[in-house]
Each structure stands twice: as C-alpha cells, then as structure tokens.
Amino acid sequence: MSSPNTDDIDAVSNQKKLGKHLYTDLADLYKTPLYVYDGDQIQRNFKAFQKAVSKLNSKVYFAVKANSSVAILSLLKSVGAGADIVSGGELQRALVANIKANDIIFSGVGKTDEELLLAMKHSIGQINVESGAELERISELAFANNLKCSVALRINVDVDPGSHEKISTGQKSTKFGIGLNEGQAEDYYQKIISHPNLNPAGLAVHIGSQLTRLEPFEIAYKVLLNFSNYLRGKGFDVPCLDLGGGFGIDYKTNTNPDFSEYGKMVSSLFQNQGYKLGFEPGRSIVANSGSLITKVIYVKNGINKRFIIVDAGMNDLIRPTLYEAYHRIDNLQERGDHRELSDIVGPICETGDYLAKDRMMPPVEAGDYLAVRGVGAYGAVMMSNYNTRPEASEVICYEGEIHLIRPRRTVEQLIKMDVNPFE
Ligand SMILES: *Cc1c(COP(=O)(O)O)cnc(C)c1O
Numbered sequence: 001m002s003s004p005n006t007d008d009i010d011a012v013s014n015q016k017k018l019g020k021h022l023y024t025d026l027a028d029l030y031k032t033p034l035y036v037y038d039g040d041q042i043q044r045n046f047k048a049f050q051k052a053v054s055k056l057n058s059k060v061y062f063a064v065k066a067n068s069s070v071a072i073l074s075l076l077k078s079v080g081a082g083a084d085i086v087s088g089g090e091l092q093r094a095l096v097a098n099i100k101a102n103d104i105i106f107s108g109v110g111k112t113d114e115e116l117l118l119a120m121k122h123s124i125g126q127i128n129v130e131s132g133a134e135l136e137r138i139s140e141l142a143f144a145n146n147l148k149c150s151v152a153l154r155i156n157v158d159v160d161p162g163s164h165e166k167i168s169t170g171q172k173s174t175k176f177g178i179g180l181n182e183g184q185a186e187d188y189y190q191k192i193i194s195h196p197n198l199n200p201a202g203l204a205v206h207i208g209s210q211l212t213r214l215e216p217f218e219i220a221y222k223v224l225l226n227f228s229n230y231l232r233g234k235g236f237d238v239p240c241l242d243l244g245g246g247f248g249i250d251y252k253t254n255t256n257p258d259f260s261e262y263g264k265m266v267s268s269l270f271q272n273q274g275y276k277l278g279f280e281p282g283r284s285i286v287a288n289s290g291s292l293i294t295k296v297i298y299v300k301n302g303i304n305k306r307f308i309i310v311d312a313g314m315n316d317l318i319r320p321t322l323y324e325a326y327h328r329i330d331n332l333q334e335r336g337d338h339r340e341l342s343d344i345v346g347p348i349c350e351t352g353d354y355l356a357k358d359r360m361m362p363p364v365e366a367g368d369y370l371a372v373r374g375v376g377a378y379g380a381v382m383m384s385n386y387n388t389r390p391e392a393s394e395v396i397c398y399e400g401e402i403h404l405i406r407p408r409r410t411v412e413q414l415i416k417m418d419v420n421p422f423e
Pocket of ligand 1: 107108244280283377
C-alpha cells in the first residue's frame, strides 16, 4: 500500500521537519531556493514497486530523466534499480552511480551516432529502437566497429493515455515508437534477428506520463502481448517485454498510486507467458520525496487577488507553466487558517513565471518560507539559468542525516562560460 509523504512535526517548536531537521533551518543554512529530498522515501517507493511485480520474472529500471542526481541514482542502485536513460549524458551519470551497464536501457527517438557508440562500447543491456532509420544506423555502427548490441523495438500501440498532451507518447500522432499497421515492426524484428551484430531483446512500450488509471496500461499491454505472441508464433526469439513507466501520483496529497493493483493487472496478463519483464517508473519513485523551499520576497495586494512573490521562479520549477501542473504549497510558518485567493509568482520577467495560480493560501508575510511539494520528479532536472539566476541547491535527508548533493553555482561561474571575442 502507498502512503502520503507527510512531514514530521517538531514537538518543541511545532514546526515541520524532515528527519531531525526543521525545513526552516535547512533554508537558513543552504539558502533558498532549495530542493530538499527524502532519500528514505525514495527507497520505500522503489521497494514498493519492486514488490508489486516481484512474482514475475522482472527488473525495475528507474527512469533517470525524472531525477538524474548521482546521489539519488546511487541510493536507488543500492536497492536493486537498473536505469532507463534517454541520452549519453544520462548513461554517464548512471555509470558514475555504479549502475551496471547490463542494467541500463537506452530509450529515445533521436540517439546520435556518438551516443549509440558510447552505449555499444559499454555493452549496455538494451537499446530500444524507435524507427527504421535508427535500426539501420545501429546496424551500420555495430558492423563497422565490430560491436554486439541487444536491440528491442519500441512499439507505438496507438493508445491515448488520458494524460496531458505534452506528456502523452502512445498515440500514432506522436513521434514515439514503431506502428503496427504496415507490417514494419515485423520487418524490423526480422532484420534484428538476421543481423550478425544484433541480438533481439524483445519489444517495448511506453504510452505517456502521469497516468492515473490502469485501463490505458492494460489496453497497451494487450496490444504488445498480442504482437509478441504473433512474432513468437513465427519462430522469432522474443525474450523480454519492456512495459515502460508512466504511473501518476496524486499531487494534491502527494500520494503514490497503489502499485499492488498495477502488479495484479500485469500478473494476470503476463504470468506463465515466458517473458522477462522490464519496468521503467520515474515520477512515482521520486516525485513525492521532494520539496522546493522558497522565500517570500514581497506580498502584493492586487485588485482581486493577492500576489505572493517568491525567490523561486520558472527557471527553478517549470512544471506549473509548462504542463499546468498542480503542486501543493504550504507555508512553513503557522499564521492561522484564513485563506485568500492568491497567485504565487517568481521574480522572472515573464507572465508564465508562476508556481500556482488562483490558490487559496493561508496568511503569508515577507520572509516566510514556503514548501512547494511533490517536486522530486521533473523538477531540478529542468532547471535553467534564465535571467542569470543560479540553479537552486539540492540536499537530501537519508537515515536522519542531511547531505548537500548539488551546491548552487555562483553568478561568476555562470558568466565564466561566456566567451567575449569583442573585448
Ligand atoms: C519518461 C519515460 C519513462 C518514465 O516515465 P514516468 O512517467 O516518469 O514514470 C519511462 N520510459 C520512457 C521510455 C520514458 O520516456
């Protein structure tokens, strides 16, 4: 069963804390904006997922793009995670975190020659191919460099996951995967089988992110299973099915889905079918472990609502403006319950620079710290330096201890990257 990630309350000060540390103390010490993660929660989430699929022959690969911190990858590795990566950079991060090359799966529509060669030279577990052109390129590179490579086909099952359009990947209108209609997928699989440098790894599917119902998964998996059984019927070796990620969380309560329900559905479809199964959860492993602590700079009373201006902007957390994402926001100071309609906005010169719109917020004063919840996934990884703002620092609490896992860079360090040929 899943439980919401709630804060501990300090018995003396009555303030919110993580382990033995008050959030407000961490904000004073490390300055804001500050990402704070609960490492124990991350491991609990991962183990809950593992347990839900443990009756099957399975391996769980954490989707590194959700949070690529080497410290977090290392905590996940220690409880048995492999890595699902989408770039050469993420491959290097996974290796630095000591994840075995064989436990790495490479997804994505636009892998370059350099990235493919890096993956092949490290003999990673599997490359998920998304087009005929990519398969052609992999064949050439493997042959020319005398390298072996395990390849799976990512299938576009044409299922609408019922999520936000910018994070839906399973319909045929998207750029992802190989369609089943024109016999291409079978042709490509045949090519893999007959190529001397390629090993068939099987098939893969990933229909989108932040899915909150089981049904789209079930429909997609049935299509995949049908097709893989068809290939097997033709005598092809199809050892693994990679079932992707996409499990949504409840951002209002910061609660994970009940993985055991998902596990039951998967078991009923795949038990005794003789496939090794792969899973690639990202968001549901890390999202509810993270808070972004930000300081209120000004409170501005507008005509019909209040603007709470904070020191974290869309460069620190772009999800609200990019996906209309909802994140719960708590005032870490107790100032009573009277709620007022408010926009919580950053300092950046863009109308899209907000963390929440039309939110009923309790009393807030300049200098207060707010905690933006559920930001452990697709938060820090999307930070930028827009407006020449250094990224937020990141810290993690694990077994009671706080560790700095990424210090904020200085403005001098940012500017140093510029080259001025006109001086
Ligand atoms: C993004 C992605 C995932 C992870 O999705 P979540 O919604 O974070 O679980 C898994 N597999 C692939 C191929 C992806 O692109």
